[in-house]
Amino acid sequence: MDKTLHDLATAVAGIEDGMTVMIGGFGGSGAPIELIHALIDRYRETGHPKNLTVVNNNAGNGHVGLAALIEAGMVSKLICSFPRSADPVVFTELYLAGKIELELVPQGTLAERIRAGGAGIPAFYTPTSYGTDLAQGKPVAEFEGRSYVQERWLKADYTLVKAHLGDRLGNLTYRMAARNFGPLMCMAAANTIVQVSRLVEPGGIDPEAVVTPGIFVQGVVEVPNPTQEEDLNRAKAVYPEVSQ
Amino acid sequence: MTTKLTPTQMAWRAAQDITDGAYVNLGIGFPEMVARFQPPGREAIFHTENGILGFGEAPAAGEEDWDLINAGKKAVTLKPGTAFFHHADSFAMVRGGHLDVAILGAYEVAETGDLANWSTGPRGVPAVGGAMDLVHGAKRVAVITDHVTKDGRPKLVQRCSLPLTGVGCVTRIYSSLAVIDIEDGRFVLREKLPTMSVEDLQSLTGAELLTQGPVADLIVPEL
Numbered sequence: 456m457d458k459t460l461h462d463l464a465t466a467v468a469g470i471e472d473g474m475t476v477m478i479g480g481f482g483g484s485g486a487p488i489e490l491i492h493a494l495i496d497r498y499r500e501t502g503h504p505k506n507l508t509v510v511n512n513n514a515g516n517g518h519v520g521l522a523a524l525i526e527a528g529m530v531s532k533l534i535c536s537f538p539r540s541a542d543p544v545v546f547t548e549l550y551l552a553g554k555i556e557l558e559l560v561p562q563g564t565l566a567e568r569i570r571a572g573g574a575g576i577p578a579f580y581t582p583t584s585y586g587t588d589l590a591q592g593k594p595v596a597e598f599e600g601r602s603y604v605q606e607r608w609l610k611a612d613y614t615l616v617k618a619h620l621g622d623r624l625g626n627l628t629y630r631m632a633a634r635n636f637g638p639l640m641c642m643a644a645a646n647t648i649v650q651v652s653r654l655v656e657p658g659g660i661d662p663e664a665v666v667t668p669g670i671f672v673q674g675v676v677e678v679p680n681p682t683q684e685e686d687l688n689r690a691k692a693v694y695p696e697v698s699q
Numbered sequence: 700m701t702t703k704l705t706p707t708q709m710a711w712r713a714a715q716d717i718t719d720g721a722y723v724n725l726g727i728g729f730p731e732m733v734a735r736f737q738p739p740g741r742e743a744i745f746h747t748e749n750g751i752l753g754f755g756e757a758p759a760a761g762e763e764d765w766d767l768i769n770a771g772k773k774a775v776t777l778k779p780g781t782a783f784f785h786h787a788d789s790f791a792m793v794r795g796g797h798l799d800v801a802i803l804g805a806y807e808v809a810e811t812g813d814l815a816n817w818s819t820g821p822r823g824v825p826a827v828g829g830a831m832d833l834v835h836g837a838k839r840v841a842v843i844t845d846h847v848t849k850d851g852r853p854k855l856v857q858r859c860s861l862p863l864t865g866v867g868c869v870t871r872i873y874s875s876l877a878v879i880d881i882e883d884g885r886f887v888l889r890e891k892l893p894t895m896s897v898e899d900l901q902s903l904t905g906a907e908l909l910t911q912g913p914v915a916d917l918i919v920p921e922l
Contacts, residue, residue, distance in 0.1 A: 483765055566790050587864065685765040
């Protein structure tokens with residue numbers, strides 16, 4: 456078994472028009488910038504993929520990574536909890552112009568919906584959002600005297616995630632708080648593609664330290680020294696005109 | 700003479716109620732300052748929704764590691780005993796009743812304990828983040844807020860007019876003028892600035908303030 460992919464273009468080649476794509480990261484931490492940029496490169500060359508539904512906590516920042524994907528016109532719908540950031544100009548303009556759809560989900564509900572998708576649980580009840588605008592139209596039930604809102608699983612065709620160490624079997628570790636949605640999104644997609652900072656031999660990750668077991672991963676591509684969205688934005692970078 | 704507490708002073712007052720050993724989540728903005736005023740001899744562990752327990756202070760400029768940030772996307776540091784975890788575990792800590800205290804900001808708080816702190820209405824881009832999760836599950840949900848809006852209208856009201864974050868969730872308010880508990884759907888005044896009368900405070904509050912026994916003086920150091 457060898458899930459290693461040898462370049463970024465191959466890694467994103469299977470993503471088609473209209474697919475749902477989960478993208479890891481909380482703000483810039485954990486954002487798979489190189490995989491996202493490879494997807495933008497493909498769109499610029501072929502016109503595909505487009506009309507994507509993207510699942511992420513945020514809506515991108517500046518003009519790189521997820522913001523650049525949105526700016527390129529590849530995203531028709533965003534499912535996220537917090538589409539604001541220090542510099543959310545790309546999403547904000549498209550949203551206010553009615554050119555991109557938004558499904559706003561409380562952050563913990565977003566995480567649990569993704570986890571449920573990966574775990575084969577079609578729906579669950581949560582106290583979050585009960586009595587608020589975000590619970591409108593959703594079934595409510597009472598358990599032990601408290602009211603809970605029914606939420607449904609969230610699944611994807613593809614997940615793009617950044618991890619730290621990976622092996623050819625797909626076992627992964629993450630770096631500090633860059634873990635965030637990664638382990639959940641890896642579970643919830645038919646195809647999970649991971650960029651790792653270092654590819655190691657099987658056994659190179661202590662089994663006690665594996666965070667995502669390889670069963671949840673379909674492809675691993677090595678990207679040494681990945682860029683941080685925050686560094687790109689501080690340099691006022693714009694993709695595809697990033698100087699690297 | 701103190702006419703109202705600054706946000707820093709409100710944070711100081713809220714910090715005095717955090718007990719030794721408490722697990723605490725601090726909302727983005729003013730509530731983050733609570734961590735700076737832990738009373739000596741007490742160790743609280745701070746939780747951030749993006750997946751860290753027990754993080755340390757902000758690093759010096761230029762020393763940031765952007766894989767090590769808090770929910771406000773500001774850089775933090777490691778401390779001995781820091782733990783990382785994914786988002787589903789993080790919100791299990793929140794909703795599962797494992798946090799002792801969450802301290803949040805507010806646009807409005809109702810005497811019923813309803814909180815509005817995520818949306819000022821239908822204009823612009825809506826964003827909720829973890830606000831709706833945090834109001835459920837923490838054993839105590841407290842709010843730090845100016846007592847009135849910038850144009851002088853009460854933020855402590857009978858019923859919230861803005862979109863709700865949660866229903867019946869707030870238990871204590873640290874305002875710029877007073878400390879108020881919410882008990883059985885009523886505001887109960889616990890402390891007030893010594894320069895104010897209860898009547899003065901009532902005139903700035905949008906619902907009835909009950910007093911049960913003596914009201915203590917709200918005394919906070921210059922910070």
